Amino acid sequence: MFLIRSGAIEGYEQLVSQYGQNPTTLLQQFGFSSAQLRDPNTYVSYTRLADLLDATALACGDPVFCLSLCAHQGPLALGEIGLSIRQQPTLADALVYSRQHISLHAYGVHVQQATRGDTLELQLSFDFSNASGLVQLMQLSAGQAFNLLSQMVGSAASSLKLHLPQAAPAQALKMPARYEGHILYQSEFGGISFPLIWLSRKPQLDEELLREHFQQRIQLLETIYPGNLQAQVCHIIGNLLPSGECNIERVAAALNLHPRVLQKKLQAEKTTFRELLQKTRLEVAQRNLQHGQLSITDLALNLGYADVAIFSRNFKSWTGQSPRDWKARYQYVPPNK
Structure with missing residues (x-):
């Protein structure tokens, strides 16, 4: 597909x-x-x-x-x-x-x-x-x-x-x-x-363009997930995972918050950044295994894992199945035309 x-x-x-x-x-x-x-x-x-x-x-x-x-x-x-x-x-x-x-x-x-x-x-x-x-x-x-x-x-x-x-x-x-x-x-x-x-050449980083990007993203998040901080955090995590630099500092910056302020807000909602990171990784992994064309190794890298074995071990702890077995069971197969 x-x-x-x-x-x-x-x-x-x-x-x-x-x-x-x-x-x-x-x-x-x-x-x-x-x-x-x-x-x-x-x-x-x-x-x-x-x-x-x-x-x-x-x-x-x-x-x-x-x-x-x-x-x-x-x-x-x-x-x-x-x-x-x-x-x-x-x-x-x-x-x-x-x-x-x-x-x-x-x-x-x-x-x-x-x-x-x-x-x-x-x-x-x-x-x-x-x-x-x-x-x-x-x-x-x-x-x-x-x-x-x-x-x-x-x-x-x-x-x-x-x-x-x-x-x-x-x-x-x-x-x-x-x-x-x-x-x-x-x-x-x-x-x-x-x-x-x-x-x-070193690419030029247009600061005005960068500010525009973050302003658009914040406006987008407020439009799609009004008042839903957890959904906003998960959305940003999903975008940052492939960069290998997905941490609470980067996510907080995207929301124009200090990391400690974000931590306290999440604690008030009885969750943590770590829990939302795990939830997002699972959702992205399942979506890619079901519909995507990435190899499991590439998928692990796009989820921020340096070692595919760690990803496989974590995925099995979340679902009870290895990524390969889960894909074999749930992968989308388009109907024959």
């Missing part, structure tokens, strides 16, 4: 409305709802999302709809993985991190590196296709990759190129200014390219 975070289409409803179309109707045609978009970390069908984007571009009459969408997106589009990528020591490390953790954002997409002269190409590929050849989905994915790299290199972004296999549209209603002069149509691949010498 191919899944992607709903945050990938952050701003979809607002943009569709600007074109005079009804986003609710379009979403419903493909089995989605506005409620699913409310939490950017909800996983939705990747294949149906691709079809939704193609239909939306047609309804809005804009062949570069998804580039327009990307141009207006904020930090929530890529979520925690986007923030963690920006915090790597060099761009080379950032690329390694993104390949290792891309499944946190989507299952069914891959990034391959290729060198052409003094240029590095990041080529995107998918494990599925549709009638259009995933035209809009490629725009979305390549556009988000472009946004992320441009934020990390700052003023040097003039050398960054956005590659699209599709032909140049005869007419676009709103060609985003940020991509003008950067797009290469009818490219041999979809993705981005930039000078090889950038690999040793």
Whole structure:
């Protein structure tokens, strides 16, 4: 099953409305709802999302709809993985991190590196296709990759190129200014390219963007879990686990609280950070074992375990079964078409 975070289409409803179309109707045609978009970390069908984007571009009459969408997106589009990528020591490390953790954002997409002269190409590929050849989905994915790299290199972004296999549209209603002069149509691949010498660069960390990310996250948590501190903590834990830096200090900072204040608030609710960490690890593990494509070793790493044996031992103490046995019993098997 191919899944992607709903945050990938952050701003979809607002943009569709600007074109005079009804986003609710379009979403419903493909089995989605506005409620699913409310939490950017909800996983939705990747294949149906691709079809939704193609239909939306047609309804809005804009062949570069998804580039327009990307141009207006904020930090929530890529979520925690986007923030963690920006915090790597060099761009080379950032690329390694993104390949290792891309499944946190989507299952069914891959990034391959290729060198052409003094240029590095990041080529995107998918494990599925549709009638259009995933035209809009490629725009979305390549556009988000472009946004992320441009934020990390700052003023040097003039050398960054956005590659699209599709032909140049005869007419676009709103060609985003940020991509003008950067797009290469009818490219041999979809993705981005930039000078090889950038690999040793230290990514720029935009403090304003960082503040925006945390403000959006706090607002999001208050919207989804109003007055529910435990749910908010579990949500943040789930996002931080893959970074290997999930601790009460990081979670408290995300909630704009001092760690001791968070501890006291949890104690008042008769729980602890440790208990919520265990609860979240179990929920994430079961969700991935049932629907995901990660190996058990990779799953253990994404849950913050340095040793898969420790994860397996803990999982068995929680469920009475090893991760492998639990997966064999409960893994989702899609019906034959």
